[in-house]
Amino acid sequence: MxxxxxxxxxxxxxxxxxQSSQFAEAAVGLVPTMGALHEGHISLVRTxxxxxxxxxxxxxxxxxQFGPNxxxxxxxxxxxxxCDLLMKEGVDVLFAPPPEEVYRPGSATFVEVEGLSNRxxxxxxxxxxxxxxxxxxxxxxxxxxxxxxxxxxxxAQVAVLRRxxxxxxxxxxxxxxxxVREPDGLAMCSRNRYLTQDQRRQALVLxxxxxxxxxxxxxxxxxxxxxxxxxxSVFATEIAVEIDYIEVVNWQTLLPIEVATPGSLFxxxxxIGNTRLIDNFLxx
Numbered sequence: 671m672x673x674x675x676x677x678x679x680x681x682x683x684x685x686x687x688x689q690s691s692q693f694a695e696a697a698v699g700l701v702p703t704m705g706a707l708h709e710g711h712i713s714l715v716r717t718x719x720x721x722x723x724x725x726x727x728x729x730x731x732x733x734x735q736f737g738p739n740x741x742x743x744x745x746x747x748x749x750x751x752x753c754d755l756l757m758k759e760g761v762d763v764l765f766a767p768p769p770e771e772v773y774r775p776g777s778a779t780f781v782e783v784e785g786l787s788n789r790x791x792x793x794x795x796x797x798x799x800x801x802x803x804x805x806x807x808x809x810x811x812x813x814x815x816x817x818x819x820x821x822x823x824x825x826a827q828v829a830v831l832r833r834x835x836x837x838x839x840x841x842x843x844x845x846x847x848x849x850v851r852e853p854d855g856l857a858m859c860s861r862n863r864y865l866t867q868d869q870r871r872q873a874l875v876l877x878x879x880x881x882x883x884x885x886x887x888x889x890x891x892x893x894x895x896x897x898x899x900x901x902x903s904v905f906a907t908e909i910a911v912e913i914d915y916i917e918v919v920n921w922q923t924l925l926p927i928e929v930a931t932p933g934s935l936f937x938x939x940x941x942i943g944n945t946r947l948i949d950n951f952l953x954x
Contacts, residue, residue, distance in 0.1 A: 671757045673764045677812040680726065680765050684814045687724050697723045700815035700842075702806060705729040706746035706860035707755050710850040714819040715759045717847050726763040726813055727756050730772060734780070735801030741944075746860055765813065772808060780804045783830045783837070789924035790826040790937060791948065794914050799830045806831055810842055818842050823849045823857050825935055825950045829924050849949070851877070857949045864945040872908045873942050876949045879904040879916075883936055887953060892930045894918035901938060914939035914946065921952070 674680050687697045699722030701714045718725045729752060736742035756764055780800050786792070787799035810818060820828055828846050835844060850858045855877035856870075865873055879901040886900050901916045920927055921935040930936065930953045937950040 671753075671761055671764055673753075673766060675765075675767055676771055677767070677808075680763070680812050681814065683763055684726070688814070698813060698815040698817075699725045700809065700813045700818040701725065701727040701761075702809050702818065702820075703727060703729055704731045704745065704860070705752050706748050706863070707752045708850075708858045708860065708862075710821055710823065710858040712755060712759060713850050714821060714847050715756070715761060717845065718817070718819050719760060721845070722815075722817055724762040725760075726765055726815070727761050728765040728767075728809055728813075730765075730767060730805065730809075732772075732801055732805040733769065734773070734804060735798050737795055737797060740795070741861075741864075746863055765809075772805065781807045781834060781838075783833050786826075786830045786833055786924055790915060790917065790919065791939065792826065792830070794939065794946075799827070802827055803830055803834050807834065807838070807840075810835075810840055815842055817845050819845045819847060821849065822846050822950070822952075823859065823948065825921065825937060826924055829921055832922070855881075857947070859947060861945050861947065865942060869910075869942045869945065872911050873945075873947055875905055875908040875911055876938055876940060876947060878907075879938060880936065880949055880951050884951060887930060894926065894928050894930055897930055897936065901936075905940070910942070912941040914941060918953075 684698045699718035701718055703711050731745050733742055781803040782800045783803055792799045832844055854874060856873055882900050882904050883897050886897060897918060898916050905913055916938050918927055918930050919925055919935050927934055932953055934953045935950055936953060939948045
């Protein structure tokens with residue numbers, strides 16, 4: 671596994687592959703991450719390996735997507751373990767740039783997807799999706815992949831990035847992979863390691879709420895108001911958990927809808943202590 675630090679190196683590697691006749695159209699697959707890797711990230715790598723001739727992963731804790739009172743300074747950084755995992759999975763290139771390579775001194779250009787960036791997680795975290803869209807655009811421009819891989823857990827992020835790719839006519843296919851869960855149902859997330867033992871137990875209420883709503887949908891309930899109330903009743907069993915949002919939205923626009931139609935998104939976010947977690951499911 672090569673470890674590359676500069677945009678020039680990453681772009682040269684990608685272009686050399688795409689110019690080789692032995693590689694398929696989707697020669698390069700990109701898996702962007704902030705490190706602190708877990709099985710959710712690895713599932714993206716494995717999916718990329720099955721559909722791309724070569725796979726690049728990135729590790730970059732992006733400062734522009736963190737608010738002033740968020741956890742940038744303490745965000746988990748597990749460099750050696752991350753490298754070991756990626757090497758074992760057969761990743762071809764790890765792109766790990768220093769901050770000044772991504773944001774050059776005097777940099778004044780950002781990418782903002784208006785409207786979408788202020789919904790769901792964007793409403794709770796002003797400026798968050800501007801930072802996400804900017805860094806992902808930079809990674810896509812640097813790596814020039816045929817496909818880029820993201821997890822459904824970050825469903826609002828996926829909606830923002832889909833719109834960005836479409837609006838900017840970026841020649842990349844975004845592949846969305848299923849949520850990977852712990853055996854007890856908690857969605858895998860790098861921030862899970864912040865949780866104490868008691869908080870880890872409390873955090874399971876997110877999955878319980880989703881399961882209760884899924885069960886109601888299965889039996890015919892489609893009214894968003896009723897489904898949201900079911901989730902609220904489950905969250906009420908864990909008084910230490912603070913709800914951020916519970917919403918039923920169109921996955922393309924992230925706007926609330928009155929009836930949960932197939933393909934719409936039921937999404938929740940909550941705080942357990944100082945840790946903010948998200949989860950969701952797609953309505954069948």
